[in-house]
Amino acid sequence: MDKIEQNFLHALQTVLGQPNPFVPLHEPEFMGNEWERVKDCLDSTFVSSIGKYVDHFEVMLAEYTGAKYAVALVNGTAALHIALLLAGVKPGDEVLIPALSFVATANAVSHCGAIPHFIDSEFETLGIDPFALNDYLNDFSLSSSEGLTNRFTGRRIAAVVPMHTYGHPVDMTSLLDVANRYHLPVVEDAAESLGSRYQGQHTGTFGRLGTLSFNGNKVITTGGGGAILTNDAELAQQAKHLTTTAKHPHRWEFFHDAVAWNYRLPNLNAALGCAQLEQLPDFLHRKRLLAQQYQEIYREMEGIDFVVEPANSQSNYWLNTLELRQPSFEMRDRLLTAANDAGYQCRPTWKLLHKLPMYADCPHAPLPVAEQLEASLINVPSSAKLAGAGI
Numbered sequence: 001m002d003k004i005e006q007n008f009l010h011a012l013q014t015v016l017g018q019p020n021p022f023v024p025l026h027e028p029e030f031m032g033n034e035w036e037r038v039k040d041c042l043d044s045t046f047v048s049s050i051g052k053y054v055d056h057f058e059v060m061l062a063e064y065t066g067a068k069y070a071v072a073l074v075n076g077t078a079a080l081h082i083a084l085l086l087a088g089v090k091p092g093d094e095v096l097i098p099a100l101s102f103v104a105t106a107n108a109v110s111h112c113g114a115i116p117h118f119i120d121s122e123f124e125t126l127g128i129d130p131f132a133l134n135d136y137l138n139d140f141s142l143s144s145s146e147g148l149t150n151r152f153t154g155r156r157i158a159a160v161v162p163m164h165t166y167g168h169p170v171d172m173t174s175l176l177d178v179a180n181r182y183h184l185p186v187v188e189d190a191a192e193s194l195g196s197r198y199q200g201q202h203t204g205t206f207g208r209l210g211t212l213s214f215n216g217n218k219v220i221t222t223g224g225g226g227a228i229l230t231n232d233a234e235l236a237q238q239a240k241h242l243t244t245t246a247k248h249p250h251r252w253e254f255f256h257d258a259v260a261w262n263y264r265l266p267n268l269n270a271a272l273g274c275a276q277l278e279q280l281p282d283f284l285h286r287k288r289l290l291a292q293q294y295q296e297i298y299r300e301m302e303g304i305d306f307v308v309e310p311a312n313s314q315s316n317y318w319l320n321t322l323e324l325r326q327p328s329f330e331m332r333d334r335l336l337t338a339a340n341d342a343g344y345q346c347r348p349t350w351k352l353l354h355k356l357p358m359y360a361d362c363p364h365a366p367l368p369v370a371e372q373l374e375a376s377l378i379n380v381p382s383s384a385k386l387a388g389a390g391i
């Protein structure tokens with residue numbers, strides 16, 4: 001083992017303590033009212049599509065994020081799919097998304113029959129670079145009465161989807177400027193950023209619609225789940241309608257007015273969500289302490305930086321992230337091997353989406369920063385309960 005691997009492992013050990021025998025990347029924690037709420041839900045027999053917890057959970061989410069409306073769904077991918085439809089994405093359109101994202105961002109675009117168009121990221125936020133996006137749009141797009149089109153493919157460009165990577169907010173002021181300049185609707189993929197704020201405002205509330213995920217590895221979990229956030233009453237109503245089989249409320253009549261989806265969050269999952277959301281401030285507090293511990297120990301280290309929250313932002317530090325100063329897949333994989341062998345579950349960032357077989361033919365901008373980030377980012381164990389574990 002080289003010096004850099006030894007230093008890297010030693011730092012993990014100092015922050016996290018002994019693995020005994022294994023430290024997962026991110027584990028949920030059920031130390032609040034989870035058992036009570038779920039039991040109450042079971043006792044009520046309303047475990048499925050009807051029940052008070054879905055409404056509670058939606059109200060709590062809206063209050064917490066400051067969005068006027070929250071609509072609870074089965075998962076984050078479904079939420080993004082419906083949010084894109086409601087933003088006006090049609091089959092054959094292109095949607096601008098970061099190349100550096102989880103595959104669900106691109107899949108949601110595909111589920112609309114649309115084509116992802118991959119955009120570069122910036123080092124500070126790990127999210128879409130608004131200035132690179134502006135220059136790129138200037139080169140390849142045409143504005144007409146039809147809206148914005150790609151001058152090379154002739155397809156309409158229907159929306160832009162900023163994603164707040166590992167909880168670090170995108171530079172939303174600049175991104176909204178670009179989106180407004182080109183009349184592009186913004187749909188935020190805030191799946192990873194519940195609890196993250198940009199200039200004090202919660203992520204997912206800047207665009208026309210925003211989406212959250214409550215998968216088992218996210219900041220809070222409902223087992224599986226997601227939500228759409230919006231300030232638009234009409235869009236919120238449509239989101240609810242389209243995700244509940246487009247059924248008109250009636251005591252016995254089955255009248256549906258569109259081909260729609262059964263994407264609603266079951267009451268049982270919402271019960272878990274209410275209990276989890278009650279603890280979010282505590283989770284965030286402890287995750288921030290853990291991030292500070294990582295930051296301190298990696299500050300001194302040669303060759304490795306700790307990714308800190310961007311200026312004007314408060315990150316939820318969903319997944320703590322290290323960055324190799326010299327991007328290298330070889331070095332990255334050596335560090336990953338050393339950490340995983342020692343019982344610390346560490347992961348690389350995602351393979352860039354345009355390199356996946358089903359997205360290989362999609363258009364993409366030049367991606368110099370995303371390419372470097374791909375070879376330099378490493379996620380380290382990030383569960384809230386790890387704060388102070390090494391002491």
Ligand SMILES: *Cc1c(COP(=O)(O)O)cnc(C)c1O
Pocket residue numbers: 075076077078101102104105163189191192213214215225226
């Ligand atoms: C988790 C995640 C999603 C999708 O969430 P699911 O609930 O797993 O469907 C979407 N986008 C990003 C960036 C994610 O990390």
